Amino acid sequence: MFLENPTLNDIISGINELFTSEKSQLLLLIGEKCDVNLNDLVANLNRKNILFNGGIFPKVIHKNITSEQGVVIKKVDFELVTIYFNSETEFLNKFSDYQDHNFTTAFTLIDGLSESASEQLMTLFTHLGNNVRFFGGGVGRLRTNTNGILINNDGVYNTGTIVVFLSAKTKMDAKHGWKKSIGPFIVTRSEKNLIKELNWENAFDVYSRCLKDSQNILLTKENFFKYSVNFPFGFFKEERDYIVRDPMEVNKDGYIICVGNIPENSLVDILSIEEKKLNDIPKKMISNCLEESQNAPIAVLFTCISRVNHLKEKFDEELQGFNSELLKHFPNCELEGALSIGEIYSSGKGYLELLNKSIVLGVAY
Structure with a gap:
């Protein structure tokens, strides 16, 4: 009803x-x-x-x-x-x-x-x-x-x-219908649902640089969600496709806040939608x-x-x-x-x- x-x-x-x-x-x-x-x-x-x-x-x-x-x-x-x-x-x-x-x-x-x-x-x-x-x-x-x-x-x-x-x-x-776009990256520092570092660099710096190089998107902390909604993170687990993690916002330290935890030392890719499927x-x-x-x-x-x-x-x-x-x-x-x-x-x-x-x-x- x-x-x-x-x-x-x-x-x-x-x-x-x-x-x-x-x-x-x-x-x-x-x-x-x-x-x-x-x-x-x-x-x-x-x-x-x-x-x-x-x-x-x-x-x-x-x-x-x-x-x-x-x-x-x-x-x-x-x-x-x-x-x-x-x-x-x-x-x-x-x-x-x-x-x-x-x-x-x-x-x-x-x-x-x-x-x-x-x-x-x-x-x-x-x-x-x-x-x-x-x-x-x-x-x-x-x-x-x-x-x-x-x-x-x-x-x-x-x-x-x-x-x-x-x-x-x-x-x-x-x-989900998502596929790899850029990566992989090592999550070198994380805490629960915070990605602090990717490849030993500040997470936001790495993420924003990748979107600029691959998509010509000038990402800021203010417009973060507008663009990040189209480029989530994904990591593999045994017997599974990608586990997708939504990057919801970025804090003052440049840490990316996700929905769901990201394990430290895991390998992640930046994803894009696979429209044909x-x-x-x-x-x-x-x-x-x-x-x-x-x-x-x-x-x-x-x-x-x-x-x-x-x-x-x-x-x-x-x-x-x-x-x-x-x-x-x-x-x-x-x-x-x-x-x-x-x-x-x-x-x-x-x-x-x-x-x-x-x-x-x-x-x-």
């Missing part, structure tokens, strides 16, 4: 229409310009004894449209276990009661702008490994983070991670997520907000491609999701990463 710029009463009415079973739970994806008080929303849903999880995103997706003010409400009839945590100790204390469950998938919503995001994903991977598949997106407000970004029955949170474990059959895929992405990802089913599955898509900023009108074509391709196979299935601040994906092989400028698709049967 999708509601454009709803009031609190509109959301409650929509949930009443959708909520038909006490066993059902809700996933709420909320655009950051939706003018609804989250504490009031949580209180109302708790009074109705409705189980729910959700997050705030720059925009939400419904079929082939996006909205800053909209709300996506998805009813989930699977058995779910939900954990919120903001530290490894908190996760372990809460997960100890569920260690013997045979979960297939961990649907994850994480504060995409937090410097602790990669550490919290590492907590999940350290204790769960490849026993489950991971899928989800980075929540957050691009304008302000004072009004909460994560919600569940226990309250409203300004940071942290919500992980929802389920035992249903799921299929998922991730792609973009049109194939929706068809390939839908195909990789297909499973025979008598009922319409639940399909959720997360695509990076900075990817949208780069692709512009081509993003609309890409989203339309996903919607059309899904309807070919499941005419009653609605593609919904969000424009996220980082994407979460692991198929059960290799490490769990916070992706940037990527698309992740999850389908639950």
Whole structure:
């Protein structure tokens, strides 16, 4: 269900229409310009004894449209276990009661702008490994983070991670369409999501010089995001394509602030989009997520907000491609999701990463 710029009463009415079973739970994806008080929303849903999880995103997706003010409400009839945590100790204390469950998938919503995001994903991977598949997106407000970004029955949170474990059959895929443009470079100094030095030089000096030499772009600290959105960093990991890292801004010391951690001593390239392969992405990802089913599955898509900023009108074509391709196979299935601040994906092989400028698709049967 999708509601454009709803009031609190509109959301409650929509949930009443959708909520038909006490066993059902809700996933709420909320655009950051939706003018609804989250504490009031949580209180109302708790009074109705409705189980729910959700997050705030720059925009939400419904079929082939996006909205800053909209709300996506998805009813989930699977058995779910939900954990919120903001530290490894908190996760372990809460997960100890569920260690013997045979979960297939961990649907994850994480504060995409937090410097602790990669550490919290590492907590999940350290204790769960490849026993489950991971899928989800980075929540957050691009304008302000004072009004909460994560919600569940226990309250409203300004940071942290919500992980929802389920035992249903799921299929998922991730792609990005980026290729090497310049590199490689050695990350000779870094700290979490800060790149301090590349090849033993100040990171901004190296990055700006490369864009000037290769693209004739005169990069400054003031116009950094305008151009860096088109030239992210990428590094390889075993059994993976590039892990993309968005360079969001540069600080006074010339350190480049990224979404997600960059390991020190890793090799990175500066990337550019591989446009000739973009049109194939929706068809390939839908195909990789297909499973025979008598009922319409639940399909959720997360695509990076900075990817949208780069692709512009081509993003609309890409989203339309996903919607059309899904309807070919499941005419009653609605593609919904969000424009996220980082994407979460692991198929059960290799490490769990916070992706940037990527698309992740999850389908639950």
